Amino acid sequence: MSMPKIRSLRNQLVLALCVLVSVVGVVQGISSWQLAKAGMSALLDLRLEQAASRLYKSGLAESLPAIPSRGSQPERDIYVTVWRDDIATPYRSTDPALALPRDADPGFTTAMVGGESWRIYTLREPSMVIQVAQRSRVRHELAQARSLDTLWPMIVLVPLVWIAVLLVVRRALRRLTRLGAQVKAIDMTHFEQLSTSGVPTEIRPFITSINTMIGRLEQSIESERKFISDAAHELRTPLTALQLQADNLQPHIAPGNQERFRELQSGIRRSGRLIAQLLRLARADAALKADTLTRVDVSAVVVDAVAEVLPIALQRGIDIGADEMMGAHVYANEADIGVALRNLVSNAIRYTPDGGKVDLSVHVRDGMAWIEVVDSGPGIDEAQLPRVFDRFFRANTQIEGSGLGLSIVQAIANRYGGAVTLRNRTDGQSGIVASIGFAAVP
Template identity: 35%
Template sequence: MFSIRRFLMTTLIALILGSGMLLVWGTYRTLYHEMDEQYDAELVQSGRLMAAFWRDGHPPQPEIAQLEPREHRYQRYFVYQLWRDEELILASSGAPERALLPLDNPEEGGRYRETGGWHAYALPLSGGRWVVVAESDKARRSLVSNTAITLLTPYVLTVPVILLLVWLAIRRGLGPLTRLARSVESRDADNMAPIRQRPVRELAPLTDAINTLLARLVNTLEREKRFTADAAHELRTLLMALRLHADNATELNDPADVAASMTQLRKAVDRAARTVEQLLLLARLDPQSVSAQQHCDAVAVARDCVALVAPLAEQQGQTVTLKAPPQAWLGLPAETADMLMRNLLDNACRYSPPGTDVTVDISEGDGNVRIEISDGGPGLTEEQQRRFSGRFSRGRQDVPGAGLGLSIVERILSIHGGALRFRLRSSERPAAAVLTLPAAGGSR
């Protein structure tokens, strides 16, 4: 699992150590370059100073030449030589017995060369004499390294302290997030109150999102509680009606009265069956996981729905007609499309006057599939649509049903992003329910 704390620690440690290594390398290179130039200048000055003592043509007195002060730890890395006619006549202790650079063809200003681990400078004098001073490259590197270590030691020693401070800063910075998580985790299932604590600015969007989610959950739970209460009341009413008609059928003696009671009993059973069926449909629509990869042919689904409502339409002397292209692909499952069309078709047949026509017209355009179900009824106004889309709301009490049809339709449309509008009847056009649903992408 991705960890913000681990990511920040890893990133910051890598940046600190990486920048430290770059600092060390850059410091060393800069020191080496600057000190190299400084030592070269001092080497030239030393050579010229020694040449100034020997320009009169007399070498130093032997007792003077043999004097050696107490040796400094870097003294063995600095040597000098005095040559005459390619013969070494004087040298410091530790100086090689060979010439450190060619002593021919005198050059004005002397000759400088890096050779054999030495930085050597030779200055010609009169009479075939040469003054040679040299410094070991090892000495320079040692001096540069020691200087760099001296400068960088405080930084290296403070790196653990810096890392500790970084860890503490990250821990403190993520503290509000940890406290927010504990606050949410410590709540019981019934506590849907919004989070009152105001965290740091960066967590405010998360807190607002959690509060919004809690508000939605509260609304959903309240809606489901109302639905459960309404469903229980509706089912109790149906069961009482079934019990009443059953008692009447057993107590009546007149065959005509018994037949009438049995007819009412069958209607009550049909209504109970339809109510249970629609409750199950609503329950199947409640899960949040909806597959976006399923498709169906709206024309094929419409044919099946027309065939299912045909017996009901025939009982009322109605004609159901389908007008559609060969195919029209919807971006939702066939079962869901069947719920939509069957509920709207069923309402159209039940609430239209006997002897009228019900037409299903399917068309495509602008990435959508348009399904228009027109009938001979008056249609629904916006206020009636809002009222009847509630659960257990029916247009007429004398029409069998549980009042769940439009609730199912509205629920499906809220999941899949479709739209439903009702058109009132006019002199030019019949009343209609117009569905707009997303078409399936790609060719079929």
């Protein structure tokens, strides 16, 4: 089953309005052209009628040459023939070669004369008949030239109206574009209601519905966050007590059961670490409080994170250090930056084999302070990379972990409007490049 194509509302509006304007323009152009032709034809007819009337009333018909030279008159001019009742041949004529029909009806007629179509006006008076004629071809050319002039404004205006339509639609939908950006920015740490100020009346019910959904989503996320936090707090106390009791009980365990008892202690510690990670995740998802933000020296946080894992790295022969430490500061809660960085470094140490290498660097790019952690581990299957930030996802189940470390890192990055990426190395060596960036401040 094929899915319907989703097209841009702006493009649909622009296309529909442009087509409508074009159709109206074409219809208007054709109408103007036809009216211009009809008007020009009527004007030329009036010219013939006036010429005949003036020739009769002013007596100018008598002044026409009795025997004019043949072919001396321009073909685009009008032709005149005067008849007298007592004379069978034309009394006066501008071109004796043109045999106009003497018996034509009074008024306007169209007749074929000499193999050409002629428009003829016949004025019948008691003493004479005056005929004024013009070639139909010439009339058509004159009408065509004048009527085409009426199309130029339409040809120019239609493209201008297209541009105007595009600008008007773009301006009208600009508010929707801004609303779309606000909706896109909504995540687990930012639940800002959309403003209806300046929004068209027809769209306000839709915005109100989105705001209602945002409110419900915020309540749902807050309930989930509170449940995780409360559950972690409630579980931490009995687990701590269980760990103390196990430590106190260890001297009394029979030698043959020591190995199984150590497995029990290891399970308790893993559960404790999981509870601690759940608490960190709940804090990372919590709303940001402005009074906890300070100007944080990123390099100092990196040094502290390296110092914390250094004993484990030395024990396993892992070379850990910082290659490039550009001075950078961010406006954040220092504890959050430390948690995010320690999770990235701990992951690198965990997945790097003994004798491997972990490099950290700090640099500023495009207004962002970036911290990179590069390890020499096995890397991650490209198909699994999109899922590495999913909660409880573990790329390698053989290595101990809760599957929450990278989720916490992403939650902290989102909390400050930052970004976090994870990719395989492309320098010919195996391993992962983990990067987290925050907006840099002076």
